[in-house]
Amino acid sequence: xxxxxxxxxxxxxxxxxxxxxxxxxxxxxxxxxxxxxxxxxxxxxxxxxxxxxxxxxxxxxxxxxxxxxxxxxxxxxx
Amino acid sequence: xxxxxxxxxxxxxxxxxxxxxxxxxxxxxxxxxxxxxxxxxxxxxxxxxxxxxxxxxxxxxxxxxxxxxxxxxxxxxxxxxxxxxxxxxxxxxxxxxxxxxxxxxxxxxxxxxxxxxxxxxxxxxxxxxxxxxxxxxxxxxxxxxxxxxxxxxxxxxxxxxxxxxxxxxxxxxxxxxxxxxxxxxxxxxxxxxxxx
Numbered sequence: 389x390x391x392x393x394x395x396x397x398x399x400x401x402x403x404x405x406x407x408x409x410x411x412x413x414x415x416x417x418x419x420x421x422x423x424x425x426x427x428x429x430x431x432x433x434x435x436x437x438x439x440x441x442x443x444x445x446x447x448x449x450x451x452x453x454x455x456x457x458x459x460x461x462x463x464x465x466x
Numbered sequence: 467x468x469x470x471x472x473x474x475x476x477x478x479x480x481x482x483x484x485x486x487x488x489x490x491x492x493x494x495x496x497x498x499x500x501x502x503x504x505x506x507x508x509x510x511x512x513x514x515x516x517x518x519x520x521x522x523x524x525x526x527x528x529x530x531x532x533x534x535x536x537x538x539x540x541x542x543x544x545x546x547x548x549x550x551x552x553x554x555x556x557x558x559x560x561x562x563x564x565x566x567x568x569x570x571x572x573x574x575x576x577x578x579x580x581x582x583x584x585x586x587x588x589x590x591x592x593x594x595x596x597x598x599x600x601x602x603x604x605x606x607x608x609x610x611x612x613x614x615x616x617x618x619x620x621x622x623x624x625x626x627x628x629x630x631x632x633x634x635x636x637x638x639x640x641x642x643x644x645x646x647x648x649x650x651x652x653x654x655x656x657x658x659x660x661x662x
Contacts, residue, residue: 400508430516433496439511464508 396425397445400464401438403454405429414457421453435464475513478503482524487569491521491577518579525574525583528567533591535560542597546607547657549598554624554653558644561628609662619659623652 405411411429418427423444430437438461440450447463454461481503486494496517500507514520536556540549561568574580599616602608611619630636631644 398512400511428515430496430511432517433507435497435507437496437507437511437516439515464506464511466506466508 396441396443399438399440399442399447399450401440401447401451401454401461402435402464403429403438403462404460405431405436405438405454407431410459414454414459417453417457421449437464474505478505478510479524479527482520483528483566483570486521486524486573487566491573491579496520521574521577521579522582522586524570525579526587528570529583529587531564532560532567532571533587537591537594540594540598542594542601544598546598546602546605546660549602550620550657550660551653553621554649557621557624558628558649562631562644565632606662608660611660616660619656623656624649627652 405414408431411431414429418424418440423442424440425443426441428439430439438450438454442450451461451463478499482494482499485499485502489498494517496510496514497507499520500510510520514523536553538556540552540556542549544552574583599608603610608616627644627648630642634642636642
């Protein structure tokens with residue numbers, strides 16, 4: 389799901405990014421994407437939530453990227 | 467685009483505090499909170515980055531509320547006796563009126579979040595209390611002590627009385643209630659101990 393707040397879109401994904409080494413594995417790819425203002429993974433959540441704050445409203449690029457890196461990634465809905 | 471519903475958000479924050487008091491920080495999760503509040507986990511993550519972000523936000527709010535309450539009618543120019551009496555009165559009132567907030571803070575006290583919060587909260591409280599102590603020492607109303615010694619004598623007796631009150635009993639009796647008389651009696655002993 390995505391929500392627009394103060395000119396930024398917050399994207400929420402359910403993933404299997406399991407632990408800190410997994411987070412490190414996706415970090416450089418995400419850090420290099422233009423448009424991303426802030427991101428984090430709640431690895432203590434059973435849904436391993438990837439949260440991205442971005443100027444971009446479409447989530448597809450993020451989903452594709454995370455999948456390419458070998459993790460599952462689906463947008464969470466309300 | 468969804469708009470932020472302040473009332474709903476405040477209700478969820480209150481619910482989070484209740485759950486942390488009931489289950490502890492370890493037993494609390496964003497998923498459980500979402501379920502209890504009847505919103506989707508995705509909604510929770512719109513407003514908070516993760517559990518830590520939410521706990522920090524709650525802790526900061528409760529601390530600021532507690533400190534604001536403690537400074538009610540207070541001024542660093544008060545005489546030491548008057549000022550400490552008002553501090554005891556305000557802190558006891560907050561404790562009795564907001565038992566859930568107090569228990570929540572106790573859960574935070576030994577967590578990493580506590581350190582972060584005590585670094586980020588407004589320093590006006592610390593500054594005002596520091597000035598109060600400084601003035602009292604200058605006027606010869608208060609013995610000069612290291613902070614920890616001062617604080618232990620000036621406030622710990624009050625917090626122990628509040629603990630007995632919460633337990634509803636003490637080591638010596640099966641029923642205990644914190645009354646104004648008990649508080650004043652204790653305060654007088656404390657004031658005497660802190661006289662130069």
